Amino acid sequence: MAYQWNWGVLTSPVSTGEPTTYLGWLASGFLVTIELSLAAWIIALVVGSFFGILRTLPGAFARAVGTVYVAIFRNIPLIVQFFIWYLVIPEMLPPALGNGFKQLPPNIQFFSSAVVCLGLFTGARVCEQVRSGIMSLPVGQRAAGLALGFTLPQTYRYILMPNAYRVIVPPMTSEFLNVFKNSAVASTIGLLELSAQARQLVDYTAQAYESFIAVTIAYFIINAVVMFFMRWVERKTRLPGYIGGK
Template identity: 60%
Template sequence: MFGNWNWGIFLEQAPFGNATYLDWLWAGTQITIALSICSWILAFILGSLFGILRTVPNRVLSGIGTLYVALFRNVPLIVQFFIWYLLAPELLPASVGDWFKGELDPNIQFFIISVCCLGFFTGARVCEQVKTGILTLPRGQKGAALALGLTLPQAYRHVLLPNAYRIIIPPLTSEMLNMVKNSAVASTIGLIELSAQANKLLEFTGRSYESFFAVTVAYVLINIVVMRLMKLVEKKTRLPGTFGG
């Protein structure tokens, strides 16, 4: 098996696009990275917002946060992709929906839909991490912040969230790694990311081992970079005398 591998296939000219097969894989890698970054920004914002709601002393707001988590954590990701792909454009105002479906470039459509799907899905998981981080803090921190005259939003912004984020950096790192891997599901709705490019390479060359070995190496390298960056963030934000410090 190993003796039949042909690594030179990546430097051969692809049948279209004036590019080599290696260029195809690099283009897919760029889309995977861009998708992961954009989705993570959305997931972090949503997770922080709903994570806060789940810890506030208001049953209505807490219930909204719980509903969000229950909805997006309990439905398989691939099902959510098709729901976003098939239903989301139909829920937009008619003029916006017609522009989105008829005039916008299909690749941009697939990218936006994938960002929203991955962002909302991962945001529900980040929400639980943020909630856990806040509830892990000593109860006296919130009381001391309120006693100093801070409002509840100010207490979250200046006291609770900065300390909670420091605690949950390791699980957030895991969620970032999962997001990179979950981005492969976007190929099911037509986004030509890394795994989709590997399928194209396999289709045109018949080289399955080389194609998916290269993709495996690409995913591993991306995740190594993510882990190193998050390790650096954890080191820079560490506070002496606190959990993880």
């Protein structure tokens, strides 16, 4: 039997009685994906930068802490980490905190667990990018900063990190894009992000092609915007003498 295309289903009222359309479901999932991914990226950038710096410090203990963080979060599958943060971690918290989390509305539980999980998972990847960026800089930069009387934290803050961030903009673009794509895994714990809304649309309408073509276009728009923004950042932050610099 030939497939019956029906793009009009997207603008049809949902059969659950909600005051919205199926396209409204997709739009809601689109916004959740954006919010989840941006919040997770902020966590990833902060945490990844911190541990990336630890992995380049002279002290063996600091480097070991960074290595353990990366080993844990990179070697456990993302889907497993989602279930750990949603189901296991609340049980390990003090009773007051754990019970407080369980009493939150389900959507807040799903979203907060997904943000923390995706942020820390991506942070391990950002950590390696930051470490690589710092290690790619000439050794003389650190020595020059210390010779000028800067403390080690000041050397990182004013010399190493500004240069390292400029060097790693291209690979960080890939990690930024991965956050949006990996956000689809959050549907496994119940979060109605973009891909979950698409599956829900298929369940109610049986119009699979229209649903997932619409979702594909939505992800393409997200990726195009991110690529455009990161290319602009790359042009504005290029360092003379480095790859891509003028």
